[in-house]
Amino acid sequence: MKISTEETQIIKSVLRHVENGTTDMQPEVMENPVSNYTDPENLQREVDVLFRKFPIILGHHEQLAEPGDFFTNDDTGIPILVTRTNAGEVKAFMNVCRHRGARLTDKPCGKSKTFSCPYHKWTYDLEGRLRGLPHAGGFGEIDKSELGLVELPAFERFGLIWVRPSVSDGPFDLAAWIAPMEEQFKGLSMETHTVYKQWSLPRKMNWRLALEGFQESYHFCGAHEHTACAAYLDNQSVFLDKYPHVRHAVPLPTVVALKDQPEAEWDHRRNFLTQNYVFPCNYVQVQTDHIYIHTIIPTGVDTCIFKCMMLIPEAPKSEKAEGYWAKNYDVIRTVFNEDFEIGENIQKGLSTGANTHFLFGRYEIGLHLGRKAIDDALAGTLTTASVCAANAVP
Template sequence: MIIDQLNEPVPGTSLLSTPTGDAYTDPEIFAREQAEIFEKMWNCVLREDALASPGQWKTVSVGREEIIVVRTRKAGIKAYYNVCRHRGMRVCTSGEGKSKTLQCGYHAWTYALEGDLVAAPNLTSMPDVDRQEYGLKPVHVRTWLGYVWVCLAEDPPSFDETVLGEVSTRFGEVESIDNYGIEGLRCGETKTYDVAANWKLIIENFMECYHCATIHPELTEVIPEFADGLASQRKNGEIHGASFGDDVEGFTVDGSSGVGSLPAIAPGQDRKYYAITVKPQVFINTVPDHVIIHRMFPVSHERTIVVCDWLFMPEVVEQGLDVANSVELFHRVNQQDFEACELTQPSMSSKAYERGGALVPSEHHIEEFHRWWAERLGGDVPVPAASAAAAVSGT
């Protein structure tokens, strides 16, 4: 099978083959990813506290669709396709707002926050119109870790298996992440990055640390073991927290102390960094005094929006404590990583990368990601026709 070929060792070497460059440049492959991955899996779209009161709504992009996420008066948070059921105009034409109802600006079809059609010109003269049937088309919603997660699939995959299962793989048990009390944390800083690179390059970068000694001087000062090239995400679900350096006081840009440890973390989580990839678009990073969460929103085969939140104890945010050194460390890591991805993207269309590249042994978990990606697309994906060694030699 193609998937097996993708993960076979390159003959005569310890290297593994990668997908071919087309996987990162072909708009048709990107469209398949949107349909088979992002539109069928759970996506983390926004913080729950961004919709603090009934009537508040935001629009978000999931795959090729635009979704309204709204806090209702009766049913908590709901989500709908941003499509009027009359003639298809966008119901919400800005990114956010607050209103008692959701009204299309074309013909004034009006919907309750709970989704039902409640008013329209001459609607009373059409008693046969089912107001639920012609209400906004709903999307599945879950809340977890203080975030809103949505799934566009008619029959969504198990949240426990596909989201909580990813956490179990990295933490050993879901309960371990509960020690950080993420639901109760507050956002101290949010930064949005517009990255000129394919979403898979960003995931691959996050999952490995073979590059850390080269481009992350601040990070390897705080976590010296990263300079050895092994990431905190390990093969086959090995549980590993990367330890701070002996003289490092906190996860900050200069190694100085942070803002005090979160109250419920376990002894084994003290002075350690853990990283989790929740496919297809979330990175969770935990350290003793704060949590960093990335959400990715692929825009095209060569552009990805990444939103990064730094979460702290409520009193840290409310008292205006200085978190600049904490934020600056991962902000620099983000900038360094995204620049590397942007410098990689153009080469994906080069003749020198037609047959793909290679993975070294410490990048074994990227192999697992490639296998997952190929399976999600049904195995019919571009893989090397010859070995990576042959591609490098040009034969």
């Protein structure tokens, strides 16, 4: 497969770093206040802005394979119902009846032609329209069209399901929002993948600590000394600023052999782990032959939920294939757990006063870029509208 100009430049950068004993660097270190991980008011602002005003990856198209398929999600604090309509569109609604506010369904997923409130049986179709209510005469001349489910912006792109958990900011263009990652994501063919495993892990740590574990590779040979360390070049990642997103390419030792091969024969994916930060809380983590979708959402100032979906090219068709993917699943769970145990230990020490600021090193570039995007969003200078305008096709 022909690689992109961007991937060719990534390989060249790594080969230069290997030859010169260097790595990507920021001009200065960055101080990050510890209060970013401990302040309840700061967390509330993050929830109100980051987890309401921006789209979040909530699923894979396989979960909505046919009309009537649905799944629910409560992680952001907004009860969300996502379904596929008879016309094949993905729709998302608040999972809240318009009569007295009862949840329409508590099922995590399923298939249904309609959704009926368990309290008084007000019934809605897959488009969210109110279709029926018992003893309608008791409500006079109500306008059913004004009592449909509250719809949330929902999108299907690159085989992933995206939802913005708020209607307050009006419509926006997801294609423009994610345009900086378009070339890479389009080439991954995630829409043809299948979900091998998905899991949720509640953790006792601020959501930013979990987020930051994917934004640098400086820690690999410390936290993962006996697991992931040997699998990658030590602290020689390449970072591409895709504001507000980030492409973080972590090279495997095999990349060194490419220096003796013609560029036309180079293969990027076989030689890199790519940790794509999709602002504000997702990662599309590209392994050499499969993909993980991570979502990190705060549940408190010192707690969060980490959700992961493992996508593989096709369902296992043999015991050998099943064993291969099961081994990959076990490895990633082990490595993640090493990160999370350290993150939880960090959280325990935040209230001691030992640190008022953390230092982000010059080569911890993903931390710099990630914090800048978050700060800009909280300050109101980064919005979906501003990014979409910057990426709009003339």
